[in-house]
Amino acid sequence: MDNWHQVTTLEDIPLLGSRVVVTEQGDIALFRTGESEVFALYDQCPHKGGPLSQGIVHGKKVTCPLHGWNIGLEDGQAVAPDVGCARKVDSKVVGGHVFLKL
Amino acid sequence: MKKMKLVMVGNGMAGVRTLEEMLKLTPDMYDITVFGAEPYPNYNRIMLSPVLAGEQEIQDIILNDLDWYAQHNITLHLGKKVVRIDRRNKLVYAEDGTMAEYDRLLLTTGSNPFILPVPGKELEGVIGYRDIHDTNAMIDAAEKYKHAVVIGGGLLGLEAANGLALRGMDVTVVHIMPWLMERQLDKDSAGMLQASLETKGLKFLLEKQTQELVGGADGRVTAIRFKDGSEIPADLVVMAVGIRPNTALAESAGIYCNRGIVVNDTMQTYDPSIYAVGECVSHRGTAYGLVAPLFDMGKVCANHLARMGIARYQGSVTSTKLKVTGIDLFSAGDFTGNEKTEEIVLHDAAGGVYKKLVLQNDKLVGAVMYGDTKDGSWYFQMIRDGKNVAEIRDHLLFGQSHLGNTGHQGQSSAAAMPDEMEVCGCNGVCKGSIVKAIKAQGLFTLEEVRKHTKASASCGSCTGLVEQILASTVGGAYTPQLNATKPMCGCTELTHEEVRKAISQEKLLSIPQVMQFLSWTTPNGCASCRPALNYYVLCAHPRVARDDPQSRFINERAHGNIQKDGTFSVIPRMWGGTTTAAQLRRIADVADKYNISAIKVTGGQRIDLLGIKKEDLPKVWGDLDMPSGHAYAKALRTVKTCVGSEWCRFGVQDSTQLGIALEEALWKMYAPHKVKIAVSGCPRNCAESGIKDVGVIGVESGWEIYVAGNGGIKTEVAQFMVKVKTSAEVLEYAGAFLQLYREEARYLDRTVHYVERVGLDYVKQRVVEDAANRKELYGRLQFALQDEKDPWAKENINQREFETLTV
Numbered sequence: 017m018d019n020w021h022q023v024t025t026l027e028d029i030p031l032l033g034s035r036v037v038v039t040e041q042g043d044i045a046l047f048r049t050g051e052s053e054v055f056a057l058y059d060q061c062p063h064k065g066g067p068l069s070q071g072i073v074h075g076k077k078v079t080c081p082l083h084g085w086n087i088g089l090e091d092g093q094a095v096a097p098d099v100g101c102a103r104k105v106d107s108k109v110v111g112g113h114v115f116l117k118l
Numbered sequence: 119m120k121k122m123k124l125v126m127v128g129n130g131m132a133g134v135r136t137l138e139e140m141l142k143l144t145p146d147m148y149d150i151t152v153f154g155a156e157p158y159p160n161y162n163r164i165m166l167s168p169v170l171a172g173e174q175e176i177q178d179i180i181l182n183d184l185d186w187y188a189q190h191n192i193t194l195h196l197g198k199k200v201v202r203i204d205r206r207n208k209l210v211y212a213e214d215g216t217m218a219e220y221d222r223l224l225l226t227t228g229s230n231p232f233i234l235p236v237p238g239k240e241l242e243g244v245i246g247y248r249d250i251h252d253t254n255a256m257i258d259a260a261e262k263y264k265h266a267v268v269i270g271g272g273l274l275g276l277e278a279a280n281g282l283a284l285r286g287m288d289v290t291v292v293h294i295m296p297w298l299m300e301r302q303l304d305k306d307s308a309g310m311l312q313a314s315l316e317t318k319g320l321k322f323l324l325e326k327q328t329q330e331l332v333g334g335a336d337g338r339v340t341a342i343r344f345k346d347g348s349e350i351p352a353d354l355v356v357m358a359v360g361i362r363p364n365t366a367l368a369e370s371a372g373i374y375c376n377r378g379i380v381v382n383d384t385m386q387t388y389d390p391s392i393y394a395v396g397e398c399v400s401h402r403g404t405a406y407g408l409v410a411p412l413f414d415m416g417k418v419c420a421n422h423l424a425r426m427g428i429a430r431y432q433g434s435v436t437s438t439k440l441k442v443t444g445i446d447l448f449s450a451g452d453f454t455g456n457e458k459t460e461e462i463v464l465h466d467a468a469g470g471v472y473k474k475l476v477l478q479n480d481k482l483v484g485a486v487m488y489g490d491t492k493d494g495s496w497y498f499q500m501i502r503d504g505k506n507v508a509e510i511r512d513h514l515l516f517g518q519s520h521l522g523n524t525g526h527q528g529q530s531s532a533a534a535m536p537d538e539m540e541v542c543g544c545n546g547v548c549k550g551s552i553v554k555a556i557k558a559q560g561l562f563t564l565e566e567v568r569k570h571t572k573a574s575a576s577c578g579s580c581t582g583l584v585e586q587i588l589a590s591t592v593g594g595a596y597t598p599q600l601n602a603t604k605p606m607c608g609c610t611e612l613t614h615e616e617v618r619k620a621i622s623q624e625k626l627l628s629i630p631q632v633m634q635f636l637s638w639t640t641p642n643g644c645a646s647c648r649p650a651l652n653y654y655v656l657c658a659h660p661r662v663a664r665d666d667p668q669s670r671f672i673n674e675r676a677h678g679n680i681q682k683d684g685t686f687s688v689i690p691r692m693w694g695g696t697t698t699a700a701q702l703r704r705i706a707d708v709a710d711k712y713n714i715s716a717i718k719v720t721g722g723q724r725i726d727l728l729g730i731k732k733e734d735l736p737k738v739w740g741d742l743d744m745p746s747g748h749a750y751a752k753a754l755r756t757v758k759t760c761v762g763s764e765w766c767r768f769g770v771q772d773s774t775q776l777g778i779a780l781e782e783a784l785w786k787m788y789a790p791h792k793v794k795i796a797v798s799g800c801p802r803n804c805a806e807s808g809i810k811d812v813g814v815i816g817v818e819s820g821w822e823i824y825v826a827g828n829g830g831i832k833t834e835v836a837q838f839m840v841k842v843k844t845s846a847e848v849l850e851y852a853g854a855f856l857q858l859y860r861e862e863a864r865y866l867d868r869t870v871h872y873v874e875r876v877g878l879d880y881v882k883q884r885v886v887e888d889a890a891n892r893k894e895l896y897g898r899l900q901f902a903l904q905d906e907k908d909p910w911a912k913e914n915i916n917q918r919e920f921e922t923l924t925v
Binding site: 021023024028030031032033035036037038039043046050051064066067070071072073074075079081082083084086097116118 | 569570575576640641642643644645648649667668669671672673675676680682684732918922923924925
């Protein structure tokens with residue numbers, strides 16, 4: 017059964033940036049958009065496994081640092097014409113605290 | 119608010135492209151209705167020739183299927199010809215009585231083939247060559263009949279003739295002029311073309327005028343008779359003598375036409391509610407029949423339909439490429455010449471190569487090429503850009519230097535490559551897959567090909583090849599992006615230069631300010647424009663503007679070079695390639711402590727430690743106790759040196775000392791791309807100064823400075839800029855050149871690209887001849903560098919960047 021876990025505060029994720037959450041299931045990339053929405057994806061690009069957490073965040077997308085694929089933050093889907101999907105992790109922000117459902 | 123109604127009459131490439139461009143700008147402004155006279159959705163008309171030649175099927179050339187229209191809520195009336203426009207009540211009527219109301223009407227009625235007014239023109243078996251219907255008629259005829267005559271030796275006629283011959287017909291091309299394709303070719307190249315088409319089995323009758331078409335008892339054409347009385351058999355006659363803008367509908371509605379529907383620079387007709395684009399249009403007295411200009415028109419028209427009101431169409435320069443497999447032919451611009459123009463010609467009749475370049479006032483205005491067209495796109499780009507070619511005139515005819523272009527087996531001519539040969543060595547894309555994608559996806563631009571196939575999307579060294587493949591696949595539809603007006607990225611229409619100018623003149627100090635002032639179309643840019651803007655803002659306002667780490671590529675945020683497994687590499691700085699026993703000991707200790715298994719000596723005379731985890735980077739830097747080598751940054755990398763006069767028996771200058779001085783003065787200098795410098799102590803040039811951004815070579819009487827060399831993707835030998843006497847002068851000249859590059863180059867252009875664009879003469883003028891300007895440039899560089907810090911020093915590290923979280 018998945019539970020909500022607090023991992024950090026909103027303030028501790030840079031605006032248009034990300035943090036890495038180390039878990040037993042693998043690294044999770046935690047993103048904060050320009051409008052302070054928070055999204056989480058497993059930290060692996062569907063292309064060649066690049067660390068999405070290290071990419072540039074723009075709009076609701078992140079650009080993988082290895083070969084420039086654009087991945088949608090909301091659903092983990094690669095932007096066309098590329099095809100692939102990074103696994104999504106549910107996240108929420110309550111009172112400035114960031115939670116992941118794991 | 120009620121939506122406006124947009125009706126489009128004509129369902130061809132220009133019109134649908136206009137809709138696509140408009141939907142990108144404003145997806146919901148209009149309720150859209152489209153009338154098409156043909157029973158097919160929008161298809162790629164320029165691919166009819168490959169269909170006729172049997173290289174493709176009709177279903178392969180559909181560009182927008184019915185789903186596309188449905189997805190965009192477009193009401194589509196296929197097979198319905200609009201016959202009347204009621205301008206007063208803003209209504210259009212189709213033949214079958216279907217009626218539609220409009221607020222804006224877009225006429226894209228295209229053109230009709232011109233049918234010679236000769237007796238017998240209405241006989242069965244006499245057709246034009248324009249659409250799927252004509253193509254099918256030709257394919258049918260090829261199965262049943264033997265003799266085909268194509269009237270018209272232009273582009274379309276030759277493609278039709280070639281296709282019919284491939285389908286087994288005995289084909290004669292009849293042409294009224296003394297040589298083929300007289301609008302695209304001069305006499306010499308046309309002769310070579312004719313000879314090679316003759317070897318494919320085509321026959322030609324030149325300077326022949328048609329008197330009449332003779333019919334049989336069954337009403338089908340049987341022969342063609344000429345004015346001189348001669349006659350040849352014909353079971354199929356294809357008229358390819360030109361097209362006429364289809365203005366019948368517009369004229370019947372009283373819209374002003376003059377060899378086309380007359381439009382202004384916004385594609386508006388004399389009725390302000392009615393726009394027109396495509397082959398039906400006459401713009402500044404010209405009607406265009408090639409796809410590229412029509413797409414330009416579509417883009418402008420979309421902008422006005424979307425009520426943005428800023429775009430203008432100012433006419434197009436066109437190019438031609440014959441799509442006959444095995445024949446390489448290209449022409450662009452004005453190549454006939456006049457008393458004001460000069461010509462450069464290469465004519466190798468036996469080798470089957472002909473090239474003619476036409477110049478006016480040191481600018482290229484036209485080009486014709488036969489047999490070897492690999493530089494066609496390059497010439498066309500220069501014609502469009504109006505580039506001054508005085509400096510490269512002596513080798514212009516020999517094309518772009520492909521020296522050192524690697525990754526495609528030394529090939530520089532796409533035509534000679536078999537389908538399975540790899541074009542893009544970075545992404546493993548072969549020629550066949552590129553051609554397939556262009557045809558199947560309906561791609562027209564280099565950007566689109568890059569997006570869909572990844573070919574030339576990484577290092578870009580095969581760009582020229584991909585352009586050739588694109589040009590030969592889509593023919594005249596291919597137009598390289600105008601260099602001078604190329605937008606920065608998809609987030610803006612503005613060029614790098616326009617953005618830089620605004621940043622400096624309007625004192626824009628941050629990326630959000632730039633985006634707001636220049637009306638960026640995305641909320642916070644993309645991975646392509648953000649790093650560029652960050653650099654531009656910092657370069658224009660040093661020590662005032664604040665750096666935005668989130669707009670830097672990870673390498674410049676983590677100050678290491680990210681590797682394929684997500685680890686980083688660390689290269690400490692070794693001034694001028696010199697080190698000490700103590701440094702080497704520390705490096706060895708770090709390697710042991712962090713289990714670094716891969717240690718590599720780099721080409722820039724330094725040591726690379728690989729496989730370091732991101733969270734270990736600050737500790738590794740601390741233990742090394744050496745400055746950052748910036749081997750990950752768009753910045754000064756290394757100054758390579760030879761040992762020089764202190765030890766070498768040939769050395770005439772102390773290159774090591776000068777290298778160290780240059781590196782100490784310029785390290786921490788960020789730039790549009792990486793910068794590499796070398797200093798050699800004598801002309802034997804052991805430090806390889808000839809392929810560096812700034813290469814210095816010691817001679818007995820001083821130092822020679824070379825600039826804009828490159829050793830990577832595009833191997834380019836550095837060009838001599840100036841000779842000076844002292845080390846201090848080397849610093850000032852090199853620094854001034856680099857500051858000029860920093861201030862004027864586009865982000866991600868190396869010095870080689872920058873100097874190619876502005877010309878070495880300009881650089882010399884600003885850096886060598888104008889001493890005051892040189893001192894100012896160097897002064898600005900020194901000012902900018904004063905505040906730069908070593909990113910590896912403990913006090914400058916942003917710890918949060920390197921810390922991970924846990925649950």
